[in-house]
Amino acid sequence: MSDESRVTYHQGDDPEILAASQRARDTFRHFFHEVALDYNRIVPALTLACMKVPFSDDDDLHSSVEHMWVDHISFDGELISGVLINEPNELETVKQGDEVSFPLDQVGDWLLMIGDTVYGGHTIQVIRSRMPRGELKDYDAAWGLPFPDEVLLPEHNHKFENVIADGLTEQIAKDATLVEQIFDDGLTLLHMEALFGRLACVKVLLDNGASTTVQCDRGWTPLDYAKSGGWEEVTELLEAAN
Numbered sequence: 533m534s535d536e537s538r539v540t541y542h543q544g545d546d547p548e549i550l551a552a553s554q555r556a557r558d559t560f561r562h563f564f565h566e567v568a569l570d571y572n573r574i575v576p577a578l579t580l581a582c583m584k585v586p587f588s589d590d591d592d593l594h595s596s597v598e599h600m601w602v603d604h605i606s607f608d609g610e611l612i613s614g615v616l617i618n619e620p621n622e623l624e625t626v627k628q629g630d631e632v633s634f635p636l637d638q639v640g641d642w643l644l645m646i647g648d649t650v651y652g653g654h655t656i657q658v659i660r661s662r663m664p665r666g667e668l669k670d671y672d673a674a675w676g677l678p679f680p681d682e683v684l685l686p687e688h689n690h691k692f693e694n695v696i697a698d699g700l701t702e703q704i705a706k707d708a709t710l711v712e713q714i715f716d717d718g719l720t721l722l723h724m725e726a727l728f729g730r731l732a733c734v735k736v737l738l739d740n741g742a743s744t745t746v747q748c749d750r751g752w753t754p755l756d757y758a759k760s761g762g763w764e765e766v767t768e769l770l771e772a773a774n
Contacts, residue, residue, distance in 0.1 A: 552654040553640045555683070556584075561729060561762045562685045563642040563652060567605050568728040569689055572696050580645035580677070581605055582617060584655065585634050589625045598623055599640055602632060608717075609727055609752065609760035611635060643677075644686060650677050651684045690732070697732035704740050711742045718749035726754040726770065729763035734770070744773045 563581070570576045582603040588596055598621060602614035611633045619628040626632065644651040660668055660679065672679055700721075704710055714720060722742040725733040734754075738744070744754055755774065758766040 548658045549655050552658045556641045556652065556654040557636055557639050559652075559654075559685055560636060560639060560642065562688075563644055564605075564607050564761065565688065565729050566644055566646065566651075566686050567607075568730075569692055569696075572692075577646055578644060579647075580643055580650075582643050583612065583614065583639055584641035584643075585632070585638055586640060587616075587620065587623055587626050587632075589623050596622065601643075607727070607761075609750075609757050612639065645677065646686060648678060649684065650679055651686045653679065654683050657681075657683050693730050693732050696730065697736050700733055700736050704736070708740070711737060711740050712746075718747070720746055720748075720754070722746075722754040723748055723752070723757050726763070726766055727757040727761055729758070729761050729766055731763075731765050731769065734758075734766050738769070738773050744770055 563583075566578060567581050570578050570581070580603075582601045583605060584599050584601050586597045586599050588598075590596075598618075600616060600618040600620065602612075603617055604615045606613050612635070613631065613633040616626060616628055616630045616632055620626060641655045642652045643656075656679065660671065660681075663671060710721065712720065715724070720742065722734065722737045722744070723746075725737060742754075747753055755767065755770040758770055
């Protein structure tokens, strides 16, 4: 992404933009799975991972709204958190570099870049589709990204997920208490792996006696976290284990 501030404005009732934003929310798990995998990498694979969110100076998101991008993304099952990339044009209650949090239903779009491939950009593709060729070239140049002509979704990275699962198996073999260890916010590894949607890791933990009923400080079980991320296979496995 270029240094140019990517603050966007569009009609709040634009049906194509609204539909694209809904698709972004529906596919959020594809985005977050890749973000979570980078937590386990020494050298990050993602050169870009950000989300577009509407901001306003009041509680009415239909007035004076600026759609801006947020990076350094984390997700706790309820709220998405990150750092505001853009400098607002008019808003006064937020500024570039602020730490912000928002629920999934406020997400307008997401972008990932792995290698030279750009994924997501649901609303961006709507905007691009409306531009004449010359304007489109300038638009892409302003972003500094090699956009494809359609929305791409990253494939589930089973290979690296299995590497993580193998490493987890080795760690548990050295210290079996790791399975029930309590981390920040009362989370166990099973809570976290369920949130990340890593089926292979969840299987390893269950095979080693991880509790499916333990609750974190919020009162959530691992099953609650799997459901929050929309991970159907993990949800089914945990329901069967219960």
